Amino acid sequence: MTLSTCDEIIELIPAFVLGALDADEAARVATHVAACPRCRAEAESFRDVVGLLPYAAGALEPPPHVKRQLFARIAAVSENPVAPAAQRPQRSTVRPPVSGGWVVPALTLMLALIIGFGAAMLEARGRADQLAAELAANRQTLRSMEAQIAELRQTAQAVEAQLIAAQRELEETRTQLVASQRELQEMQASGGKDEQLVSFIAAPQTVSRPLGTTERAPEQASARMFMQPGHNRLVLLIYGLKSAEPGKVYRLWLAKGDQAIAIGTVTVGPDGVAEFVVDAPEPMDAYDQVMITLDEVDTAARPSEEVIFEANL
Ligand SMILES: [Zn+2]
Structure with a gap:
């Protein structure tokens, strides 16, 4: 070319x-x-x-x-x-x-x-x-920060809810604990009472005497008293008695001569059993008669005619 x-x-x-x-x-x-x-x-x-x-x-x-x-x-x-x-x-x-x-x-x-x-x-x-890349990066950073904040806020709410639930649980537990303690104290007290009762009844110097029933007493009803010479304590065990009807109460009387003193009321359990422990104002030797009557709740001045148990001492 x-x-x-x-x-x-x-x-x-x-x-x-x-x-x-x-x-x-x-x-x-x-x-x-x-x-x-x-x-x-x-x-x-x-x-x-x-x-x-x-x-x-x-x-x-x-x-x-x-x-x-x-x-x-x-x-x-x-x-x-x-x-x-x-x-x-x-x-x-x-x-x-x-x-x-x-x-x-x-x-x-x-x-x-x-x-x-x-x-x-x-x-x-x-x-x-x-600049566009920087803007996009900034926008992404902002978005991720917003997401983190939202997540933290959600976490905070969850933690708060857990805290509230935990506090509620704590309060419930505390209430249960108080109830348990009360129940325990009651059990200890009744246990102590039972123990006292048993040791009193079992003591060699304790004398036991049945109480007589009247025609007003239920057929299977029976009562027995326990006491110690020279001591004020009197323990009564009663079986087969019905709970007193509303407005009425079984009341224990101790009589000295022609004077009767209301000593206390006897509560009969649903099983028909009543345990009664009382310290009389004077040693039990001072009294002539013991009596349980069915009285109006608010008349404790003198025993009613409705005598259920009685015994001469
Ligand atoms: Zn060329």
């Missing part, structure tokens, strides 16, 4: 690389470039430069006809590289008689402007992208 062909092709390479040639010319350049290492190197170096352009392509891509005109003009000028400078002012010529010496700097300047503008665009876009 001849040198002139190469020169011709090299003139077309910028337009070729920018895609501004018509199909025939583009095919010619492509065929030549495929076969010619020198022109291929030229085309590739242009392509490297033009490769930077896509960043500005959106803003700077000229319409195809402008491109065509521009490169046609460049090509026309290149065809007359030896045109004399004196012909330049002639406006009648179709092709501007611009020297080839002008063309290459013009093209270079244009490319430099394109590249410069592209670089500026690239830089601005890079900065915008960076």
Whole structure:
């Protein structure tokens, strides 16, 4: 291939690389470039430069006809590289008689402007992208902090609910404990009472005496008293007695001569059993008679006619 062909092709390479040639010319350049290492190197170096352009392509891509005109003009000028400078002012010529010496700097300047503008665009876009990325990161951080706060708030609510539940449980436990203690005290007290009762009854100096029943006593009713000579204590064990009807009470009386003293009331359990322990005002030897009557609750001045048990001492 001849040198002139190469020169011709090299003139077309910028337009070729920018895609501004018509199909025939583009095919010619492509065929030549495929076969010619020198022109291929030229085309590739242009392509490297033009490769930077896509960043500005959106803003700077000229319409195809402008491109065509521009490169046609460049090509026309290149065809007359030896045109004399004196012909330049002639406006009648179709092709501007611009020297080839002008063309290459013009093209270079244009490319430099394109590249410069592209670089500026690239830089601005890079900065915008960076800011957008920072904004997105900040937004994400904010969102994650909001999520954490919501989670903490939820945790705090759960802890508070647990605390309230725990306090309630504690109060219930405390109430149960108080009830248990009371029950225990009652059991100890009754246990102590029973023990006292048993040891009194079992004592060798204790004398036991049955009480007689009247016709008012239930058929199976029986009562027995325990006392010690010279001592005030009196223990009564009663069986087979019904609970007193409402408003009435079984009352124990001790009589001395014609004077009867109300000693206390006897409570009958649901099993018909009553245990009664009392310390009389005087030693039991001082009394002549013991009596249990069914009285009105509020009449403790004298025994009623309803005598259930009685015994002379
Ligand atoms: Zn060539």
